[in-house]
Amino acid sequence: MTARADAYTALITGASSGLGAEFARQLAEEGHHLVLVARDAGRLSAAAARLERDYGVTVEVLPADLTDDAGVAAVVARLQDASRPVDVLVNNAGIGLPRPFEQNPVEDELRHLRLHVQTTLELCHAALPGMLARGAGRIINVASVAAFATRGTYGAAKAWELSFSRWANVNYGPSGVKVTALCPGFTHTEFHQRMGIDKGAMPRWMWLDARRVVRVGLADNVRGKAVSIPSLRYKVLVAGTRFLPARFTRGPARKPLDQP
Template sequence: MATALITGASSGLGAEYARQLAARGADLVLVARDGAALDAVAAELRPSGAAIEILVADLLDPDQRAKVEKRLADPDRPVEILVNNAGYGLPLAFERNDIDEEARHLALHVEVPMRLMHAALTPMLARGSGRILNIASVAGFIPRSTYGAVKGWVISFSRWANGRYGPKGVTVTAVCPGFTHTNFHERAGLPPGHEGVPGWMWLNAPRVVAESLRDAARGKAVSVPSLKYKLLVGLTRILPSSLAARAGESGR
């Protein structure tokens, strides 16, 4: 039975990955800052028969993050699936944002998944098997303040890593959903449904997770859930930068 470690597992896409992986027979290591919320997710999923381990950790704290890195690197308790999901958004007005908060945002979206991947890769490559899913966004394909920039890094690095390690049995997939109904936007201080985004552009978390797990199983470097977002991503390749930037102003 596979073991999956999921960051940001207390809510949103992270909790949905936990549900779907448990339903597929995986054991779970759930990571987040909120221990009570992790306990609630674990209580929901234990009837499925999954063995569930909880790691309460602030991934921006080096000492706390080290616990997660150590768990990933443990050859006696192998983690076959890593889901780098932890993240949050900031307002698009970079010039008005607190620069220290921007630095934390950069670290959580770039440094943290890089470090966790590094910890996971050695035992995965030694076994010749493993899957890593890095949660990015369609924002990574368009100019969209620092959020688009960090997600662009995730996509680029995942593409390279999948090409490098996929032939050795370890696949790396950048998951790029569009607007998805979770508590992500509420945590950014925005009530759901009030972002000027048409209803047809919204996805639901179960669909995003199911499609991304399918794409990861197929060894895809990039997963863009839903046909409509695949088409939109295709358009970004031909739009002038000024138009793409304007499109990126929609929503948060």
């Protein structure tokens, strides 16, 4: 497949693995050009080569640490480059913290907050003026069903992304810019392993396929939906959180940090 005549450019953060890599693959499969952002330059370059070979699209690599001011500034500059407009922004980069809040170094908590909230805000703020001037644009903020539950600072950060996306979609939708909070449940990626979550403690039916999560998220964004929950089972669970005591929505068990 080659790039479409009406191809647009999408910038994806956290694009070297997990949902970010799947966003890149599906958008390239549709014939669109990409800007891939992540910390690991080697993985990004390898991914770019595969996507260009398999789909005939142009893939730009932008290594950046989005918990670092200089890294964020580099991505902001790319989003503000009017000579190379970005039509779709996917704020997917994310991290989790393996310990309870009171056990985490405050520096780790601040880094976590910086990535999920401040960086998302800065990148949206950089992308919106160009999108509004062109009268078209799309933003997907990858949140989580944790935004609807009691999940410590992770859930709190995702709740901010959810609230912001809802507001932005109402505010900017009439001007042609669609903003969606994608809120998946447990999804088969590297993310939960890095967090030390015991995947075996969760029922198999709760795990989602990354391909479906991304496919539904992209489709809901095109439709202009402010919130995308890519599974009927999780839509039901989210509805139920309104009535459950907070202790039932605290999240899954985690393995001790000295276990594999």
